[in-house]
Amino acid sequence: MSQNFKMIAKTLFGLEEVLEKELRQLGAMNIKRGVRMVEFTGDQGFMYKANMMLRTAIRILKPIYSFRARNEVDLYDGIYQYDWSKHLTHHDTIAVHGTIASQYFNHSQYVALKTKDAIVDQIRRNTGQRPDVDTKHPDLRISVHINDQNVDVSLDTSGDPLYKRGYRNMTNEAPINEVLAAGIILLSNWDQRSTFIDPMCGSGTIAIEAAMIGANIAPNINRPEFGFEKWPDYDNQLFENIQESCLKKMREFDGKIIARDADGYTVEKAIENVKNANLSDFITVEKGDFFRDHQSASAFILFNPPYDERISVDVEEFYKEIGDTLKQRYAGSTAWMITGNMGALKFVGLRPSRKIQLYNGKIEARLVKYEMYKGTKKIHKLVDKEEEE
The missing domain is CATH 3.40.50.150 (Vaccinia Virus protein VP39)
Structure with missing residues (x-):
């Protein structure tokens, strides 16, 4: 039986309560509402279902570890100490996104760059080759959030933001998200x-x-791909079962x-x-x-x-x-x-x-x-x- 783990659903300001209600109706556990996000727990199948069925989530993050950092050396070392071989090889491509609310760091792109450097350096040290960066269609998207000295590292399960449903090829000048x-x-x-x-x-x-x-x-039933589909532990049969279950709920x-x-x-x-x-x-x-x-x-x-x-x-x-x-x-x-x-x-x-x-x-x-x-x-x-x- 698959184990439960913590996830974070990101959303727009003002939609937190709606998202919380959606998660409750889907069967999420340990739900905790924040600002522009709702935290919850579920298993791998629920992660697939949340990505496919949540209407007000922008992306679903899977936190993997946390540490403290006051400067770029602390940040680099903290990222480097994690075993990234669990999630990618030198053949894979990565993209890193950083968000900050800290007196110690003032540039999210620099945080993303230092995170990428630490991951790439570790893989290169262990294999002799380095993974490439692909900001558009990476095999693994990594999210780094720094609040003061607290650094939270997550994997982005969604890939492209979940508002990209796949149906809107043609838009006017100011389409609503x-x-x-x-x-x-x-x-x-x-x-x-x-x-x-x-x-x-x-x-x-x-x-x-x-x-x-x-x-x-399900709002994302026609979506061509989710981020988790490129992960080493991706279970295609489980995903198809979840997809079939979503179709039956119509x-x-x-x-x-x-x-x-x-x-x-x-x-x-x-x-x-x-x-x-x-x-x-x-x-x-x-x-x-x-x-x-x-x-x-x-x-x-x-x-x-x-x-x-x-x-x-x-x-x-x-x-x-x-x-x-x-x-x-x-x-x-x-x-x-x-x-x-x-x-x-x-x-x-x-x-x-x-x-x-x-x-x-x-x-x-x-x-x-x-x-x-x-x-x-x-x-x-x-x-x-x-x-x-």
């Missing part, structure tokens, strides 16, 4: 029955993630998901991405102008409008028109919107019932919820009260 898209859908508590509309769909990412959630499709989904955009070329890109994700049966992609189209029935709306960061808009006019459109055309609907322009929200002219702090890359963002009541909010509350009585 797949992990963030899945995260805001899970934060919104969409009931998976209401008609789901992204009226500014861009490359279709939000609609695609919604369809995978609705049908319980469920029927007869909900309606609509992705719209006013730009015809953007719609074509979204259609292509939906097709790549094998979700054409679940998602309707159509050309439509959010500010002109009429939405007669109540719906669940979630979108990522431009906010003058990577796509230029007149913020005041654009966000005022968003608010006016929601009031006039989407009565009875619930609308969620994520924006990286804090000042833009005041132009919407609606009071959000929820406001959640997130980050879209390095940009601080807000996910806001608007309840678009039919009639006035006061009347709506009176109706609710009468129904309760």
